[in-house]
Amino acid sequence: MLDTIGASATRILFVDDEPSILKSLRRVTRSMSAECIFVDNGRDALALMRENPFDVVVSDMRMPEMDGATLLAEIARDYPETMRLVLSGFAEDDLILAAINEGRVWGFIHKPWDDHQLIVTLQHAVTTQQMMVERALLRRTVERYTSELKESFVSFVGGSLPMQAVYNQIERAAPSNASVFITGPSGTGKELAAEAIHKLSERKNGPFIALNCAAIPTELMESEIFGHVKGAFTGAVSARDGAATQAHNGTLFLDEIGEMDISLQAKLLRFIQTGSFQKVGGTKQENVNIRFVCATNRAPLDAIANGTLREDLYYRLNVVALHLPPLNQRENDPILLANTFLQRFAAQERKELVGFSSEASSLILGYDWPGNVRQLQNCIHNVVVMSAGPLITPNDIAIALQLDPQQVATIISNKALTKPFTPSAAPIAPNASKPNADELQPLSKIEKNYIELAIEVCHGNVVKAASALGVSPSTLYRKIQSWEAKAS
Numbered sequence: 001m002l003d004t005i006g007a008s009a010t011r012i013l014f015v016d017d018e019p020s021i022l023k024s025l026r027r028v029t030r031s032m033s034a035e036c037i038f039v040d041n042g043r044d045a046l047a048l049m050r051e052n053p054f055d056v057v058v059s060d061m062r063m064p065e066m067d068g069a070t071l072l073a074e075i076a077r078d079y080p081e082t083m084r085l086v087l088s089g090f091a092e093d094d095l096i097l098a099a100i101n102e103g104r105v106w107g108f109i110h111k112p113w114d115d116h117q118l119i120v121t122l123q124h125a126v127t128t129q130q131m132m133v134e135r136a137l138l139r140r141t142v143e144r145y146t147s148e149l150k151e152s153f154v155s156f157v158g159g160s161l162p163m164q165a166v167y168n169q170i171e172r173a174a175p176s177n178a179s180v181f182i183t184g185p186s187g188t189g190k191e192l193a194a195e196a197i198h199k200l201s202e203r204k205n206g207p208f209i210a211l212n213c214a215a216i217p218t219e220l221m222e223s224e225i226f227g228h229v230k231g232a233f234t235g236a237v238s239a240r241d242g243a244a245t246q247a248h249n250g251t252l253f254l255d256e257i258g259e260m261d262i263s264l265q266a267k268l269l270r271f272i273q274t275g276s277f278q279k280v281g282g283t284k285q286e287n288v289n290i291r292f293v294c295a296t297n298r299a300p301l302d303a304i305a306n307g308t309l310r311e312d313l314y315y316r317l318n319v320v321a322l323h324l325p326p327l328n329q330r331e332n333d334p335i336l337l338a339n340t341f342l343q344r345f346a347a348q349e350r351k352e353l354v355g356f357s358s359e360a361s362s363l364i365l366g367y368d369w370p371g372n373v374r375q376l377q378n379c380i381h382n383v384v385v386m387s388a389g390p391l392i393t394p395n396d397i398a399i400a401l402q403l404d405p406q407q408v409a410t411i412i413s414n415k416a417l418t419k420p421f422t423p424s425a426a427p428i429a430p431n432a433s434k435p436n437a438d439e440l441q442p443l444s445k446i447e448k449n450y451i452e453l454a455i456e457v458c459h460g461n462v463v464k465a466a467s468a469l470g471v472s473p474s475t476l477y478r479k480i481q482s483w484e485a486k487a488s
């Protein structure tokens, strides 16, 4: 027998072999905004579950054929997100408590019931069920998101969203043979990106040859690229291979391409187009198989307008464009990088340093880093060498960056102002009256409360909350996961 009341997104199934009980349940639940279905045996209940699982199932215990315990145990096994309640007499309390302890049953309603109490219990079951479904959904989202976000990639350290985009582009570009043109301010990791492209390509076992066009005198550049034969010019006492020969079957990285002499750029273009070249002073054509990656920290279109970069060379090299953002646009990466460099240099210098004070972290996050990651790396190396430790203070960083106390105070207070919420929004406000010793809360609980508050203030945006809290999003996701694991 099957009977239905109402039509709603929420669906409740009642199972009882007593027609009078089903009749009363039908009367009481009429006021609920839920679709209620009534059946008089467990077999029909399971068939309906298979068709379209219910949010809540309320079952009598003693029924012929299939009793309530068996029915709810099957539902618990096959539909764990369905809330399971028992409709019982007092004599069955021990049995029900055992079922609750084993997780087969969520709650019970005693017969005869109080109508009001019955509605409250059902509504509570519906709310709990919705929360369970949302939590399961959140867990799946968290797992998917955490597995996609990277805090490091090849030799890069950084978990910010702009760097996730860089990692994705590198992953996609690497397997191809297309030339890559990398732009970005000095010290942002352009050479690191070129190496990553090489390491992730099929040429990874071949050579990676880097040539800095700004560091080599113009008159030597052609020979550096193409090599020379013996006697090609004064001082060419023996023949020498250039980068083009050395990079055969590998990758040639031309850094600061805009600094290369413009007439040499024409020769380079020919070489890129044909794959063949002649050594300086030589007559023999040499053929090589090379992937080209180049970089500049200037705007390439400005360099073309100024006449320092050939337009045809630029378009030939710029098959894939990759831009590395300045460090001050990388959310909390400065902290992540600073900690990585601290560990690396502390081990190298054999110093016991425990980490950065919270004000030192604010200074690192608030400072502009015009020299980008290279400047941060050098700064932390300096701090490791010079700091007395064990905790690194803002003063240690100020000395390395040559900042005066006023500048330090301004950066730290500006950083505090840009935070979406301040410590006064924390569960323990600094101006709150001091708690007694027995009122103190475990640090882990305060951390959990504060993180939950941050996520709430950021309207559920975990990435934004992580940025406000000065940690990486994956740190937050890991914590959420560990709380969920403990709760379930």
Ligand SMILES: Nc1ncnc2c1ncn2[C@@H]1O[C@H](COP(=O)(O)OP(=O)(O)OP(=O)(O)O)[C@@H](O)[C@H]1O
Pocket: 155, 156, 157, 158, 184, 185, 186, 187, 188, 189, 190, 191, 192, 193, 255, 296, 297, 337, 373, 374, 377
């Ligand atoms: N995301 C990063 N993680 C770890 N180390 C980094 C990162 N970015 C840069 N570095 C380090 O910073 C230094 C500068 O990086 P790199 O030489 O690749 O920058 P660049 O953009 O090529 O600089 P330039 O324009 O001056 O040539 C290197 O020591 C590099 O290892």
